[in-house]
Amino acid sequence: MxxxxxxxxxxxxxxxxxxxxxxxxxxxxxxxxxxxxxxxxxxxxxxxxxxxxxxxxxxxxxxxxxxxxxxxxxxxxxxxxxxxxxxxxxxxxxxxxxxxxxxxxxxxxxxxxxxxxxxxxxxxxxxxxxxxxETLAERVRDNMYTLAESGRWLGGPPPYGYRIVRKPPPHPYSVLAPVDEELRIVWEMFACYRKYGAIAEVADALAGVRNRQGNAFTPRYIRSILRNPVYTNASADTAAYLSELGYAIGFSEESLSGPKRGMLIFGKHPNHGEAMPLVIRGSHPALIADDEWLEIQQSIRIQKRCHPPTAGILRQFFFCGKCGSMMVSKPRSGRNGAHDYICKGKMRYGSCDCENLNGAEADARAWEAVCDALDCAEKIRTIDRSGRQAVLQLCVARAEWDGQILRLTLHRLS
Ligand SMILES: [Zn+2]
The missing domain is CATH 3.40.50.1390 (Resolvase, N-terminal catalytic domain)
Structure with a gap:
């Protein structure tokens, strides 16, 4: 040998x-x-x-x-x-x-x-x-910065309310152009939010309206539209607001003269990625004035602080031991960050009586068990939520809750 x-x-x-x-x-x-x-x-x-x-x-x-x-x-x-x-x-x-x-x-x-x-x-x-x-993606982003100065669209599906149009020669690039019937719906969303001050109310008011895929607008989708800077104009105030959120600003105050133009965002939202997303001044007209838009952002942020999104670290591999349905993580209303795991069969169809599981406790216990099984060093035990999720995804073959015992089946690592 x-x-x-x-x-x-x-x-x-x-x-x-x-x-x-x-x-x-x-x-x-x-x-x-x-x-x-x-x-x-x-x-x-x-x-x-x-x-x-x-x-x-x-x-x-x-x-x-x-x-x-x-x-x-x-x-x-x-x-x-x-x-x-x-x-x-x-x-x-x-x-x-x-x-x-x-x-x-x-x-x-x-x-x-x-x-x-x-x-x-x-x-x-x-x-x-x-x-x-994925740091490679950062290099691509650097190139984007140099490309972005003319308000061109750099690829990907266009935001709701716009379509991509190729500029005639000699311009070798694309820009966003309004889709009037979609922009009318976006306008309606902003108007409803101003009236009711709650995204759930906006979703109710628009219950009969269908999106591009032919589905109703979910509150999550409505929120993403209301928060997208594509609909408001580039200004010193919007730049200050977005920069505070972690965006890199790709336009200067001197460039803001002339008609009010909407903004474009490249890269992921600051909460979702390591690299800094870039906001530039587009070439499409703005739908809503920046002062009004900023007011709405403030209001949405306050609401969000009361109900931060939560998600468990036990995912696709987590099943109900009584009926075999998936266990899903559901934020507990009114309590900051707390969540429960609930049998999907129970939640959707009432077809199961499996007791809910305290999310924070289950997450901590599962993480502890995996660390022990892997004989993990201290450094690994203290990694953040997304790191834990990645490790669990890799190591856990199946998790099961029957109302009394949480069972974890780990993949064989050797
Ligand atoms: Zn069940």
């Missing part, structure tokens, strides 16, 4: 470690963590000029063949992304290694699947390396 060293490099890039330095790192890691003899006799597999997106790489396929023929005792690579850039491929590969009793080591990230903590960490880290690639 031999140790195997796997190196990969895409040929078209100057960035990243060379094949030679990957190999040297792996050898010295083997010498330190196994033995000098293992390091010296290790078999080397090198894929040069292949991306980590696909598994169809010659040396990778040769390595897999040798693993299946039980010639290999352990595989070492320089970084996780040398093996695969896809979490799904990576997971499948780890399962294959484990079936063939092959340990997997990573020279730069201190993982050793021969130890239980190493196995758990490996899965968590592979999720994180995928998240890391």
């Amino acid at each position: 031999y140790a195997a060293i796997y190196c990969r490099k895409s040929v078209d890039t100057q960035r990243g470690a060379s094949m030679e330095s990957q190999l040297a790192h792996c050898r010295s890691y083997l010498a330190a963590h196994r033995s000098a003899e293992t390091a010296k006799t290790a078999w080397v597999y090198q894929d040069e000029g292949f991306s980590g997106a696909a598994m169809a790489r010659p040396a990778m396929q040769r390595l897999l063949g040798d693993v299946r023929s039980h010639l290999i005792s352990c595989v070492v690579c320089y970084r996780l992304d040398r093996i695969s850039r896809s979490v799904a491929d990576f997971t499948a590969l780890m399962e294959e290694f484990s079936r063939c009793h092959v340990d997997f080591l990573c020279a730069s990230e201190e993982f050793d699947t021969a130890k239980p903590m190493g196995r758990a960490m490996l899965y968590i880290a592979s999720v994180f390396s995928q998240l890391e690639r």
